[in-house]
Amino acid sequence: MKKILSIVLLMAFSMTALANAADAPDMVGPEVGKEISALISLKDQTGTEQSLKSLQGSKGTVLVFFRSADWCPYCQMQLIDLQLHANKQIQDKGYSLAAVSYDSVKTLDMFTKKWSINFPLLSDTGSKVIDALKLKNPEYKGKSRFYGVPYPMVLVIDTNGIVKAKLFEKSYRKRPAVEEILSAL
Template sequence: MNTLKEGDKVPNFESINEQGETIKLSNYKGKKLVVFFYPKANTPGCTLEACNLRDNYEVLKEKGYELLGVSADSAKRQSNFKKKYSFPFPLLADEDKTVINAFGVWGPKKFMGREFDGIHRKTFIIDENGIVERVIDKVKTKNHAAQILE
């Protein structure tokens, strides 16, 4: 797993959001961007994380951040997740793992004693020029916005 690190330039990615609209990194040029990767929509940890970001969305916006959630779920699943919890930010349906691989968050994981490949829960804070400012490896799902703002 070759994960982007602080100081790396983010490759210009393109994917679709929960509505089937194309989203590109270049859409965020000149803005600070938080890209958070989560394993699966509508699962307990992912719901806690995304709801915490939703509940602190205005504070994050005031600090100049745009948010973008990414998982390998289908657009329909992402759309259901977004509607169910009223998320104000787009969710990428990265089924072909283009964005996931660009950031290097796909790799071996362990869960309940078994090993498998999957998405690692990580968050990338990207500056106005598309450079990784910070990587949050140990995401606290219940308090993620505070981690971003620290």
């Protein structure tokens, strides 16, 4: 009986933890309507300091948060897909495209050269912006090489630095489709 009770409690705890982890992106990130322009100041893959103002198009910025261009194949595919299928369309709608991770400038530079990415990839090596926007995935602890990664998320930001849309998928293996991003503009 004790064994069965232990198993039932363990299963209940596991299911609660999984449910909480699956719901976590709903509760993270800046709220739609929040002004965030003062928080964005990062170096791009060339080492040039960028702000939301220096990045924005005539209508605003599409800011993509991703885990890593170094080790995350889902992120790599997303960035390549954005380059091939979304960047020009986003620009045609008056927005610029930029992406943020905790990767170093050097890692981002190597990735952009390898895959001919021509939009800014921004380095947040200390995860300061990721933290300020409440995007850090708490699943990874301080000694882990993955500590500081953000939840993958797409923010549509207007020229005043106001978040107009927030797009994400509950699993890091899935990302908002290009069509979904374009329809949010």
